[in-house]
Amino acid sequence: MTLLAPTVVILVCTALLLVLAVMAVALGRIRIGTSVIYSMCFALALVCLLCGLNQLLGGTSADSVALPLGLPWIGARFRMDALSAFFVVVVDLGAAAASLFAMGYGAHERAPLRVLPFYPAFLAGMNLVVLADDAFSFLLAWEFMSLSSWALVMAHHRVPDNVSAGYVYLVMASFGTLTLLLTFGLLAGPVGDYAFAAIRAGHLSPTLAALVLCLAVVGTGSKAGIVPLHVWLPLAHPAAPSHVSALMSGVMTKVAISGFVRIVFDLIGEPAWWWSIVVLTLAGITCVMGVLYALMQHDLKRLLAYHTVENIGIIFIALGIALAFKAYGMAWAAALAFTAGLLHVFNHSLFKSLLFFGAGAVLNSTGERDMEHLGGLIHRMPQTAFVFLIGCAAISALPPLNGFVSEWLIFQAILLSPQLPSWGLKFLVPAVGALLALSATLAAACFVKAFGVTFLGRARSAAASAARETDPFSRAAMFAFAALCLIAGILPGFFIDALAPIAQALAGDRMPAQIGVEWLSIVPIAQSRSSYNGLLVFLFMVISGALAASAIHRLASDKLRRGPAWDCGYPDASPVTQYTASSFAQPIRRVFGSVIFRARETVEMPPPAAPQPARLTVVLHDPVWEAFYAPVAIGVGLAADRLNHLQFLTIRQFLSLVFAALVILLLVLALWP
Amino acid sequence: MIADLTVQGAQMLVVLLLAPLLTGLVRKIKARMLRRAGPPVIQPYRDLVRLMRKEVVLADTASWLFRVIPYFIFAATWVAASLIPTFRTGLLFSWSADLIAIIALLGSARFALALAGLDVGTSFGGIGSSREVMIASLAEPAMIMIVFTLALTVGSTQLSTMAGYMASPAVGLRVSLALALVALIMVAIAENARIPVDNPATHLELTMVHEAMVLEYSGRHLALIELSAALKLLLYVSLIACLFAPWGMAAPGAGMGALAVGTLAYLGKIAAGGFLLALLETSIAKMRVFRVPEFLGAALMLGLLATLLLFVSRSL
Numbered sequence: 001m002t003l004l005a006p007t008v009v010i011l012v013c014t015a016l017l018l019v020l021a022v023m024a025v026a027l028g029r030i031r032i033g034t035s036v037i038y039s040m041c042f043a044l045a046l047v048c049l050l051c052g053l054n055q056l057l058g059g060t061s062a063d064s065v066a067l068p069l070g071l072p073w074i075g076a077r078f079r080m081d082a083l084s085a086f087f088v089v090v091v092d093l094g095a096a097a098a099s100l101f102a103m104g105y106g107a108h109e110r111a112p113l114r115v116l117p118f119y120p121a122f123l124a125g126m127n128l129v130v131l132a133d134d135a136f137s138f139l140l141a142w143e144f145m146s147l148s149s150w151a152l153v154m155a156h157h158r159v160p161d162n163v164s165a166g167y168v169y170l171v172m173a174s175f176g177t178l179t180l181l182l183t184f185g186l187l188a189g190p191v192g193d194y195a196f197a198a199i200r201a202g203h204l205s206p207t208l209a210a211l212v213l214c215l216a217v218v219g220t221g222s223k224a225g226i227v228p229l230h231v232w233l234p235l236a237h238p239a240a241p242s243h244v245s246a247l248m249s250g251v252m253t254k255v256a257i258s259g260f261v262r263i264v265f266d267l268i269g270e271p272a273w274w275w276s277i278v279v280l281t282l283a284g285i286t287c288v289m290g291v292l293y294a295l296m297q298h299d300l301k302r303l304l305a306y307h308t309v310e311n312i313g314i315i316f317i318a319l320g321i322a323l324a325f326k327a328y329g330m331a332w333a334a335a336l337a338f339t340a341g342l343l344h345v346f347n348h349s350l351f352k353s354l355l356f357f358g359a360g361a362v363l364n365s366t367g368e369r370d371m372e373h374l375g376g377l378i379h380r381m382p383q384t385a386f387v388f389l390i391g392c393a394a395i396s397a398l399p400p401l402n403g404f405v406s407e408w409l410i411f412q413a414i415l416l417s418p419q420l421p422s423w424g425l426k427f428l429v430p431a432v433g434a435l436l437a438l439s440a441t442l443a444a445a446c447f448v449k450a451f452g453v454t455f456l457g458r459a460r461s462a463a464a465s466a467a468r469e470t471d472p473f474s475r476a477a478m479f480a481f482a483a484l485c486l487i488a489g490i491l492p493g494f495f496i497d498a499l500a501p502i503a504q505a506l507a508g509d510r511m512p513a514q515i516g517v518e519w520l521s522i523v524p525i526a527q528s529r530s531s532y533n534g535l536l537v538f539l540f541m542v543i544s545g546a547l548a549a550s551a552i553h554r555l556a557s558d559k560l561r562r563g564p565a566w567d568c569g570y571p572d573a574s575p576v577t578q579y580t581a582s583s584f585a586q587p588i589r590r591v592f593g594s595v596i597f598r599a600r601e602t603v604e605m606p607p608p609a610a611p612q613p614a615r616l617t618v619v620l621h622d623p624v625w626e627a628f629y630a631p632v633a634i635g636v637g638l639a640a641d642r643l644n645h646l647q648f649l650t651i652r653q654f655l656s657l658v659f660a661a662l663v664i665l666l667l668v669l670a671l672w673p
Numbered sequence: 674m675i676a677d678l679t680v681q682g683a684q685m686l687v688v689l690l691l692a693p694l695l696t697g698l699v700r701k702i703k704a705r706m707l708r709r710a711g712p713p714v715i716q717p718y719r720d721l722v723r724l725m726r727k728e729v730v731l732a733d734t735a736s737w738l739f740r741v742i743p744y745f746i747f748a749a750t751w752v753a754a755s756l757i758p759t760f761r762t763g764l765l766f767s768w769s770a771d772l773i774a775i776i777a778l779l780g781s782a783r784f785a786l787a788l789a790g791l792d793v794g795t796s797f798g799g800i801g802s803s804r805e806v807m808i809a810s811l812a813e814p815a816m817i818m819i820v821f822t823l824a825l826t827v828g829s830t831q832l833s834t835m836a837g838y839m840a841s842p843a844v845g846l847r848v849s850l851a852l853a854l855v856a857l858i859m860v861a862i863a864e865n866a867r868i869p870v871d872n873p874a875t876h877l878e879l880t881m882v883h884e885a886m887v888l889e890y891s892g893r894h895l896a897l898i899e900l901s902a903a904l905k906l907l908l909y910v911s912l913i914a915c916l917f918a919p920w921g922m923a924a925p926g927a928g929m930g931a932l933a934v935g936t937l938a939y940l941g942k943i944a945a946g947g948f949l950l951a952l953l954e955t956s957i958a959k960m961r962v963f964r965v966p967e968f969l970g971a972a973l974m975l976g977l978l979a980t981l982l983l984f985v986s987r988s989l
Contacts, residue, residue, distance in 0.1 A: 375794065376734070376794065378736040378737075378738060378792075379736055382737070385738075393781070393784065396784060397777065397780075398780055398781040398784055399770075399774055399777045399781060404774075404777055408774065408777075411773055411817070411830075412830070414821075415821065415824050415825060418825055418983075418984065423984075427981060427984065430821055430825075430977075430980045430981065431977070431981075433817070433818075433821060434814055434821075434973075434976075434977055437813065437814040437817035437818070438810070438814040440813070441780070441810045441811075441813040441814060442810050444780060444783075444784050444809070444810075445806035445807070445809065445810050447784075448784060448787040448788060448791070448802060448806050449803075449806075451788060452788055452790075452791030452792075452802065453791070456736065456738070456788060456792040456794070457734070457791055457792065457793070457794030457799075458734050458794035519769070521768065521769065527768060528834050529828065529829045529830070529831065529834070530771045530773075530829060530830045531768045531769070531771065532769070532770060532771060532774050533768070533769035536766060536769040536770075537769055537770055537778070540748075540752045540755075540766075540769075541745075541749055541752055542748075544751050544752060545744040545747065545748035548744055548747050548751075548897065549744050552893045552896075552897075556722075556725035556726050557725060557726050557728055557729075557892065557893060559728035559892075560731055561728055561729070561730050561731065562730075562731050562732075562733055563730050563731070563732065563733065564733060565733070565734060565735075565794070565795050565889060566730075566732070566888060566891075567793075567795040567796070567797055567798075567888065567889070568888065571795070572795065575794065577795075577796050578794045578795070578799060579791065579796060579798075579799025579802070579803060583799070583803065584799065584802070584803040585803070586803065587807035587963075588806070588807050588810060590963065590966075591807060591811070591966045
């Protein structure tokens with residue numbers, strides 16, 4: 001172990017982040033404190049990012065560090081193998097961009113002391129989770145990450161919605177940690193050696209392994225946002241300041257995925273075939289429900305948060321397929337699905353952070369998150385509009401951007417499903433593929449709505465018509481991520497090859513090397529089977545578009561005149577006659593929502609010549625909340641009412657209660673085998 | 674290499690030049706079936722030239738995006754159309770995008786067009802965009818299920834490989850393929866905004882989808898949009914011909930004779946496709962907008978059924 005080992009450097013950086021968190025309490029009081037804290041975070045995240053990149057691309061073997069911290073007989077072990085290195089890259093790339101964004105955005109924070117101390121702590125927590133090499137440090141870092149992000153969600157605690165969001169988040173986070181605690185308890189077994197190396201060497205009975213899988217899906221899935229455990233996510237992510245929203249949606253959910261991959265692909269051992277059925281079913285439901293919920297929203301940040309749910313579903317689809325292939329020993333196919341999943345992890349961290357930055361820029365310059373009050377921002381904020389458009393196209397899986405590449409790879413993995421011997425999976429995987437295709441097109445519809453209603457058309461409020469372009473730091477962060485979205489879309493081969501060591505270690509094989517392929521195409525299996533070349537498609541489009549433009553301008557006409565909108569001869573005077581987010585989603589709400597959300601529209605039409613306006617009311621039900629959470633909440637309330645009587649007992653009744661409890665406990669002890 | 678490049682270039686020009694002809698042909702046949710004389714077959718070319726030479730009248734509220742989008746749509750559609758084998762398989766760049774990528778390229782074009790509908794901030798543009806994405810949200814998954822059916826049968830998503838396999842006797846008679854063909858035709862009708870889903874000739878405000886989105890376009894922008902629409906129609910006819918009627922296509926490296934046969938066969942195929950489309954459009958009425966989801970839902974179910982039937986019936 002040398003002092004310059006990447007793991008040591010990252011641990012030193014996290015320690016510095018924690019010091020920074022303490023210093024922020026003092027620094028937050030002075031004016032330049034905000035930019036000092038965020039620029040320090042930016043620098044530290046960059047150092048961690050370089051260490052992670054070095055480890056991932058350098059192909060050096062895993063290095064580990066054991067610190068004499070924590071419980072005496074356990075210690076704290078940290079290790080960086082290829083998987084942790086990849087997630088370090090994802091975490092710190094997002095962290096660096098968010099810190100850069102916050103250098104401009106954070107200046108508008110009205111209560112900086114409620115954000116500044118927790119932000120570095122949150123970054124430190126996420127880094128520690130992905131590096132942890134024993135269950136104790138993992139859980140400690142996980143809980144630290146949850147609590148620091150909870151504090152950030154509560155930053156604007158005077159908004160009533162945020163308080164309930166924070167409450168739901170706290171309950172769900174505790175529930176998730178509890179299940180992870182049980183997961184690791186079962187993994188460590190009665191011996192109780194909590195180091196990951198010992199867990200990996202151990203062997204679990206099939207029943208226990210199945211139980212561990214279910215607990216791990218619930219524990220990590222509640223943090224990642226799998227339906228029906230997602231309820232906290234669309235409440236909590238938008239409540240935080242926008243750079244934190246970007247981190248929570250783009251990065252923290254990925255930390256949860258890293259936990260899932262660590263447990264299910266690394267620690268449990270050989271998977272059973274039916275595990276993938278559990279994962280795929282949940283994932284398919286998650287991605288379609290996530291996007292349908294998103295379509296019903298008109299709060300820009302909440303819409304983005306629901307899209308995180310959708311994309312987590314897509315990632316879990318890929319991981320589920322990888323699990324199926326791995327269980328049947330088809331390592332090469334598992335490697336394809338696994339790489340596709342990890343690539344989507346990376347891609348989603350890029351465009352989701354970018355979109356939250358854009359939403360933050362809009363929020364900053366207009367004070368509005370509700371799309372119904374926005375519009376026309378492309379005229380006032382052209383640069384933000386441009387990068388937000390790139391983010392929208394990337395998340396909608398449109399070529400030649402990066403979201404398409406990972407979804408294309410997942411489709412290629414789905415097309416290998418007939419080779420699976422199990423009939424259930426043969427039917428399930430293409431059906432999940434249909435759900436994936438449905439969610440991809442619904443996502444495109446949703447982002448037409450998000451971009452079109454927010455940035456296009458005419459301003460619907462005074463705030464929107466007075467909006468101003470955001471600050472240079474925020475723009476730098478957004479442009480960097482937009483450029484990465486394009487680069488990862490047109491040169492995906494490099495990114496796929498960088499993921500090869502992880503697939504080799506956890507799926508048992510790697511995808512064929514892509515860098516040597518002529519013209520920088522990607523060929524997942526064989527040239528005759530399928531190939532895609534984002535670079536050429538991009539170049540062809542640029543060339544043919546430019547060719548058409550120059551030919552028409554030169555040979556035909558390049559004259560242009562401005563005039564009022566035509567609109568079939570009835571140009572509407574008021575911007576309120578434009579389509580809004582709700583009216584845009586109305587056809588889709590009618591097609592899908594009437595069954596899933598039991599959407600009902602009622603029109604109150606006043607009689608002719610009556611002065612009051614006509615009204616359209618839409619009632620939507622949240623099926624997940626009503627089916628799973630409302631009964632629990634009612635049950636807890638009823639139980640609390642009953643138990644309340646215990647507070648008003650006489651002293652004799654209290655004493656007999658204590659005596660009865662003592663007798664019962666002694667009986668249990670006596671009868672325990 | 675040079676010969677391949679020439680063929681690829683010829684393909685790009687052929688689709689670009691033939692596209693308005695197909696639109697003109699469909700219009701002419703429709704007119705003759707209604708006992709009208711109809712405009713000449715080359716009328717779409719004249720329209721395009723006329724539109725390109727006119728000045729653009731741009732709405733005051735239109736942004737830069739509104740001016741870029743026609744070029745983007747044209748580029749995406751043209752690239753997609755040039756990658757579909759028409760008279761020869763194994764095009765030079767055919768491996769740069771497989772069938773899934775071609776569909777996604779058309780998705781990009783539609784995404785851009787739907788944004789253009791919202792850009793000026795009129796209610797007709799909004800109605801068109803919102804209905805277009807609703808139609809697409811069902812048509813595109815159906816298309817992906819059709820691709821699944823074909824790709825699982827052939828073992829490839831590469832169009833040249835698919836066309837080669839479908840022309841070989843190995844393909845046999847399969848229920849799945851028949852279902853996929855029906856579903857593909859339904860999707861093609863919806864994607865090209867034809868009757869019964871949308872009416873390309875309508876100017877009745879409340880029934881428009883495609884026309885409502887492009888309502889604010891004029892001059893060269895409108896010309897590009899019209900040309901892209903024509904290209905898309907040709908693309909779908911070529912796709913159906915390439916997958917389900919791949920006869921006569923020249924193999925890679927074939928001589929001039931085979932290329933001539935391939936070109937003649939291709940012309941015959943698109944003429945037949947245009948005739949059948951015109952026949953369909955004159956024989957049925959347009960449906961209400963909210964019947965369209967049922968129509969496309971049926972296509973989606975057919976596609977899913979076709980995929981699942983593949984496993985049940987191996988050779989029927």
